[in-house]
Amino acid sequence: MTIAADASHASFPHRHLLGIEGLSRAEIVALLDLSEEAIKLSRQIAKKRDDLRGRTLINLFFEASTRTQSSFELAGKRLGADVMNMSVGTSSVQKGETLIDTAVTLNAMRPDILVVRHYAAGAVELLSQKVDCSVINAGDGSHEHPTQALLDALTIRRHKGRIEGLIVAICGDILHSRVARSNILCLNALGARVRVVAPSTLLAAGIERLGVEVYTSMLEGLADADIVMMLRLQRERMTSSLVPSQREYFHFFGLDYDKLARAKPDALVMHPGPMNRGVEIDSNVADDARSLIREQVEMGVAVRMAVLQALARQLPNR
Amino acid sequence: MTAMHASNHDRQTPVALVNARLIDPSTGLDRKGGLLIKDGVIADLGPGITAGHAGDAEVIDCAGRVLAPGLIDMMVFAGEPGLEHRETLATASRAAAAGGVTTIVCMPNTEPVIDDVALVDFILRRARDTALVHVHPMAAMTKGLKGEEMTEIGLLHEAGAIAFSNGKASLANSKVMRNVLAYAKDFGALVVHHLEDPTLAPEGVMNEGEVATRLGLRGAPCAAETIMLERDIRLVELTGGRYHAGQISCRASLDIVRSAKERGLPVTCAVSINHLTLNENDIGPYRTFFKMKPPLRSEEDRRAMVEGVASGDIDVIVSAHDPRGAEGKRRPFAEAADGAVGLETLLAAALRLYHNGEVELDRLLHALSAAPAALLGLDSGRLAKGAPADLVLIDLTTPWTVEPETLRSKSKNTPFDSARLEGHPLLTFVAGRLVYNYADQQQ
Numbered sequence: 001m002t003i004a005a006d007a008s009h010a011s012f013p014h015r016h017l018l019g020i021e022g023l024s025r026a027e028i029v030a031l032l033d034l035s036e037e038a039i040k041l042s043r044q045i046a047k048k049r050d051d052l053r054g055r056t057l058i059n060l061f062f063e064a065s066t067r068t069q070s071s072f073e074l075a076g077k078r079l080g081a082d083v084m085n086m087s088v089g090t091s092s093v094q095k096g097e098t099l100i101d102t103a104v105t106l107n108a109m110r111p112d113i114l115v116v117r118h119y120a121a122g123a124v125e126l127l128s129q130k131v132d133c134s135v136i137n138a139g140d141g142s143h144e145h146p147t148q149a150l151l152d153a154l155t156i157r158r159h160k161g162r163i164e165g166l167i168v169a170i171c172g173d174i175l176h177s178r179v180a181r182s183n184i185l186c187l188n189a190l191g192a193r194v195r196v197v198a199p200s201t202l203l204a205a206g207i208e209r210l211g212v213e214v215y216t217s218m219l220e221g222l223a224d225a226d227i228v229m230m231l232r233l234q235r236e237r238m239t240s241s242l243v244p245s246q247r248e249y250f251h252f253f254g255l256d257y258d259k260l261a262r263a264k265p266d267a268l269v270m271h272p273g274p275m276n277r278g279v280e281i282d283s284n285v286a287d288d289a290r291s292l293i294r295e296q297v298e299m300g301v302a303v304r305m306a307v308l309q310a311l312a313r314q315l316p317n318r
Numbered sequence: 319m320t321a322m323h324a325s326n327h328d329r330q331t332p333v334a335l336v337n338a339r340l341i342d343p344s345t346g347l348d349r350k351g352g353l354l355i356k357d358g359v360i361a362d363l364g365p366g367i368t369a370g371h372a373g374d375a376e377v378i379d380c381a382g383r384v385l386a387p388g389l390i391d392m393m394v395f396a397g398e399p400g401l402e403h404r405e406t407l408a409t410a411s412r413a414a415a416a417g418g419v420t421t422i423v424c425m426p427n428t429e430p431v432i433d434d435v436a437l438v439d440f441i442l443r444r445a446r447d448t449a450l451v452h453v454h455p456m457a458a459m460t461k462g463l464k465g466e467e468m469t470e471i472g473l474l475h476e477a478g479a480i481a482f483s484n485g486k487a488s489l490a491n492s493k494v495m496r497n498v499l500a501y502a503k504d505f506g507a508l509v510v511h512h513l514e515d516p517t518l519a520p521e522g523v524m525n526e527g528e529v530a531t532r533l534g535l536r537g538a539p540c541a542a543e544t545i546m547l548e549r550d551i552r553l554v555e556l557t558g559g560r561y562h563a564g565q566i567s568c569r570a571s572l573d574i575v576r577s578a579k580e581r582g583l584p585v586t587c588a589v590s591i592n593h594l595t596l597n598e599n600d601i602g603p604y605r606t607f608f609k610m611k612p613p614l615r616s617e618e619d620r621r622a623m624v625e626g627v628a629s630g631d632i633d634v635i636v637s638a639h640d641p642r643g644a645e646g647k648r649r650p651f652a653e654a655a656d657g658a659v660g661l662e663t664l665l666a667a668a669l670r671l672y673h674n675g676e677v678e679l680d681r682l683l684h685a686l687s688a689a690p691a692a693l694l695g696l697d698s699g700r701l702a703k704g705a706p707a708d709l710v711l712i713d714l715t716t717p718w719t720v721e722p723e724t725l726r727s728k729s730k731n732t733p734f735d736s737a738r739l740e741g742h743p744l745l746t747f748v749a750g751r752l753v754y755n756y757a758d759q760q761q
Contacts, residue, residue, distance in 0.1 A: 199500075199501055199504050200500035200501060200503055200504050200557065201497045201500050201501045216503075216504040217504070238467075239467065241460075241466070241467050241468040241493070241494045241497045241498075242468075242497055242501075243468075243501075244467070244468045244469055244470040244471060244472075244473075244501075245470050247470070247473070248470040248471075248472050248473050251472065251473060252472050
């Protein structure tokens with residue numbers, strides 16, 4: 001595979017985006033470069049292009065989402081596509097239709113791109129095998145959330161000028177997090193030093209084999225970090241005896257100024273959202289000048305535009 | 319000798335214990351010499367400390383008797399808060415002092431259960447204000463000891479909980495147990511577990527076998543203990559958490575612990591003084607003071623426990639002090655409460671094993687002080703310069719008879735009722751303070 005030197009024409013020879021796994025460093029960089037142009041476009045008054053004119057994009061969400069779904073919707077509309085949102089959690093699934101049946105039904109409507117979120121790991125890939133269009137994974141269970149990892153990488157690169165060599169600490173519920181898995185893959189591909197920080201009960205078995213340094217103490221895990229990436233802690237983790245209580249979690253693993261002080265002075269704070277203020281992150285830290293949380297949302301639209309553009313180039317033109 | 323009543327903030331008069339046989343089980347030291355107590359710690363020790371070289375210290379002539387670190391009892395059910403009619407921290411600590419025990423770990427089976435930071439704090443403050451010996455709370459590892467939700471192990475640990483336990487019940491849910499072990503490991507906290515599969519023999523009231531059959535009582539087999547122990551060890555293998563079997567009672571369990579240790583797992587275990595000195599036959603005509611959990615086992619199992627202590631495979635001896643009133647014990651055997659008091663008789667009963675030639679004195683004292691200190695991360699359990707002056711002076715040989723009515727514990731449910739024992743504590747010091755003097759009791 002050859003990589004064109006000019007980013008805007010870099011090849012992205014994939015029909016689907018199912019995960020970061022399988023992407024080369026050059027392909028990731030190409031998507032980030034393409035995203036830079038999308039940022040410029042989105043900051044103009046006239047935000048529209050026509051790359052996807054005539055194309056149909058369906059957002060198929062089996063799990064509730066606000067920011068990812070609206071971000072894909074905006075990205076599609078800015079590129080001129082017709083966008084339809086389907087929240088399946090409340091329709092056919094409850095009537096007993098299987099995932100495959102839903103896919104076949106949707107395929108008959110001849111969409112060009114399907115953006116899919118599903119609560120089961122591997123479900124998006126399964127669906128991709130049954131449809132003729134391009135499929136983008138918008139999160140499958142605890143497996144992957146590739147556009148989140150790309151937008152995080154873009155955010156870091158814009159602030160630090162590079163990713164190679166940075167120490168990135170991903171903190172919190174590693175066990176259940178698709179964001180963590182995609183970020184580990186993406187940041188490692190780009191040459192960062194990735195750490196995961198969590199109580200042992202929220203670490204996934206064998207995680208160290210994914211090329212990360214493992215810490216169970218925030219004070220140690222944040223030492224000299226350039227980026228502190230917090231993950232959301234679902235409330236049901238307390239009742240399943242993975243974490244005893246919110247106050248204990250915040251005491252030992254919530255990002256407050258004391259813990260942040262262990263990181264580099266110019267360390268930046270990220271969170272994929274939605275945040276639990278006072279559980280995994282202190283409210284003041286979330287709103288601090290070092291926090292990139294709002295910017296991550298802007299980058300989300302840009303990255304999704306870039307992904308749609310890259311996939312659109314692979315779509316058949318007849 | 320004058321009894322000292324100096325309170326903690328007063329400066330204590332230095333005390334020189336001279337002409338003693340110093341035994342430090344943490345190092346194997348066993349030699350004649352003296353020991354100087356100053357400001358609550360061991361200021362010096364060795365052959366150079368004699369009546370003539372004691373400076374301004376008050377001199378106590380030990381007449382060649384054994385001076386050893388005070389005992390550390392890892393399993394005491396103290397009853398405070400909520401069960402003060404059975405025992406308080408004050409009465410338990412008086413019993414401890416009289417037994418040569420200078421540190422007690424109190425179990426979370428209280429009302430309410432010690433599963434909250436505020437209760438750990440309560441125990442520590444009550445102990446400071448009312449207890450003669452050091453008291454460390456063991457906190458519950460699941461909320462309300464229900465075995466469902468993990469407690470705030472990190473915050474409890476910071477508040478002073480010395481270890482975590484599920485009280486008198488096994489944590490049956492393997493997932494929760496796994497999480498507890500994994501989570502506690504992050505704080506270096508020790509998990510102490512009761513071993514009894516709750517579903518195998520829920521109606522068992524004594525050891526399963528011929529004796530139970532003759533008595534017409536439902537038995538609980540050793541397998542109820544070994545099933546849980548085997549499971550726990552697999553979970554230790556999975557998580558790397560520090561694990562201590564609160565009490566084992568049979569040979570099969572000893573074999574399991576031994577093999578876990580050979581594999582290098584962070585596994586230790588304790589046995590109660592009852593299971594070292596008594597067996598199921600002692601129940602005789604339905605004597606409920608011999609009803610306990612785990613139940614007294616066969617003589618073969620008892621001998622295995624003694625062997626385990628002698629070889630060091632059993633790390634710790636506990637009293638499993640569990641005060642019970644008549645309302646619990648004066649009942650038909652099957653309905654009677656489990657448990658026996660043991661703080662005051664712990665040392666003397668243990669000396670039986672020494673007098674029988676079954677266990678070396680040094681090894682006994684190791685299991686009663688140095689080993690629990692190391693497990694719990696305490697500075698005591700040793701004779702060394704700078705160590706806390708938690709000490710017991712022991713008369714090894716004087717025979718005496720246990721009279722329940724003279725016990726300091728509020729409850730008198732001792733299985734050693736009228737037993738003849740040899741040897742007892744003469745003096746007990748806690749942080750340099752004399753908290754028990756045998757001579758005073760005899761007047």
